Amino acid sequence: MRAMAPVFQDSQSGSWHVFRYEDVQRVLSEHATFSSRMGGDNPSGTGQLFAASLITTDPPRHRQLRSLVTQAFTPKAVDALAPRIAGLTNELLDGIAAGGSADLIRDLAYPLPVIVISELLGIPAEDRERFKHWSDVIVSQTRTAPAGETQDTTTSEMVEYFLALIDRRRSRPGTDLISSLLSAEIGGQRLTVPELLGFCSLLLVAGNETTTNLIGNAVLCLAESPGTLGRLLEEPGLLPQALEEVLRFRSPVQSMYRVAVAETVLSGQRVPAGAPIVAWIGSANRDGQQFPAAAEFDIDRSPNRHLAFGHGIHFCLGAPLARLEARIALEALLTRLPGLSLAPGAELERMESSIVYGLKELPV
Template identity: 45%
Template sequence: MMNLLSDEMRRNPYPLYEQMRASSPVLHVPSMDLWMLFDYESVKRALTDHDTFHSNMAGISGRGNPEWFVFFDPPRHTKLRALVTRAFTPRSIASLEPRIRDLSRELLDAQIERGEMDLVLDYAIPLPTMVIAEMLGIPVADRQQFTRWVDVILNLSHDVLGGEAAQKATNAFRVARDEMAVYLAVLLEERRRAPKDDLLTRLVEAEVDGERLTEGDILGFFQLLLVAGTETTTNLVSNAMLSFFDNPGELARLRSTPQLLPSMIEEVLRYRSPVQYVFRGTSREVELRGGVIPAGKLVLPILGAANHDPAQFENPGRFDIGRDPNPHIAFGHGIHFCLGAALSRLEARIALPDLLERLKGVEPASSEPWQPRHALHVHGPARLPIRFEPGRRSSDRV
């Protein structure tokens, strides 16, 4: 996909985004027969005009579609989201806060005396994975298997390339999907026999207008939750640290004005959006920015480009933790707004102060450029070695 797939571009795609917005805000890529949208107005329209831009990728010739409600359109999407929302409530998310704090302390305690760690592998991946496991009511000991499944699901982004890469990713997903189906079926039967106070039980019991989720619906949400409930937080935490390494003045500003924490999180989401693009298809011919996209075509609204559009954000290339207003669309917009946004923000509000308060003098442990995560549509490091002044475990403090 142009040179956006090179490691160098994936580390910093924003200069190219700027160039595309100026010259080709609606760009056709003939080799893949897809259209890319780079300006805020066009991207937001693609996220909200559901009559023109649909979410069902099975409707795009030759492309598959995971059975997740984010790839469904109304009315099916409306019904499934309503059912899932009954189980994934603000109250259930807020109740996780004490446990998230405990898990964060435990992960940092395991590394604090060493004075070094890999922020991604030792903290930013395991924290949300453990939270999701406990939220679902699944043994945390299975989190390594969860991480493997997440990687397989994320690799479906390679479908956009077509050819061997797409086929390999699809085949691996089919194997993982069958594994997840067997794994989940056992747990769902257990919940039906003996309900617990966990998300799986709430999914089994959720009901709207006399209708409940099928086992296939729950499997689709399970797959989606593994990804959306972990990957966004992983990259949000890692990208915040990258942003502070590049902008130490803003870190000093946060330390002196800690009440900027919420707006700092929103700025990280805008400045280094964890998800760089989403998938849509055209239901009919549409004219955008002087270009015409035919019906039945794949469209990539580039969230990362929209969130750096100077027509919407003053000085968008500046990392400003006090930015206000900040109408970013890092979590999407409209009926497909990310259901896990509240959980990701909660985890970040706990994780980032923990990291910045306990890791004194934190800095990169390598001068090598960071390696992007394998999934093509996400933005963040696969690894991020850091070093800091060795400290004490929280359990050792008086």
């Protein structure tokens, strides 16, 4: 598509699909031309849940909302979580080491991010499983969601739960993120309940599936590249750059959505005002114009300006946390299970989603 139809309109849905690095970067970052507002003025279903969250707002509201949470996610604030993340990783790996064989998604990559984000939000431990489940249904994948369960049912269950939790925190504040959002003010005004709900839902969904898939995709890339695995075992200091290459090569978020607010031209193609646009991050990250030998997994790639965390004002808020969790998880795997290999004959099945990219299971 990058060569033949880099900017392509799907005649059925009317959406415009953008594939080249340069165009994807523009769509993600030129917020005056490409709006993040989802579903226009009257979004429905899951759209409604995120309508007031920072990922679906434009400036100036976006800047105000983002300023409330940046402190919690700076590399420094996130580094303070490292000992807890390492402790959780080791607990999860204890279960694996004792058993011999495992599904690394179910046993490590899946629970780790959900526990970390639940703890940040102040969600009681006994409710974690329900959270993971809601997040799964909302990102429309089928790893654990029973067939037939609709996003709308899940959305209302989750909203009900959050409303009750917000009420509890209002009367008895804690040190968690929900309590600090409750007391935050923008220009003397508190956040509205839909804005609070938007924050909670976004952090839950954005922080779980994506990080699970980064860890799973990293294990897969290393299993396919024994030479790289050998180098990392000898030199674990190379892990951060290896993870950047995993983010490029198997991007956990494949596509993002925008709406053109004015007529514009992308790769010579006129795109009308009001056009819904899908920016294909996964394709941009394989664009040979930007990445020489783009189809090769090469941890020595430099520079590696991948778009896996987006670009511009909506650049992923959780990138430092995702990088830290993945580094700790992979370091622990390399140290504690150096002989790790994929289960013989394992059939690796991808999740059914055009947005998130990852495996349903990873038997080792």
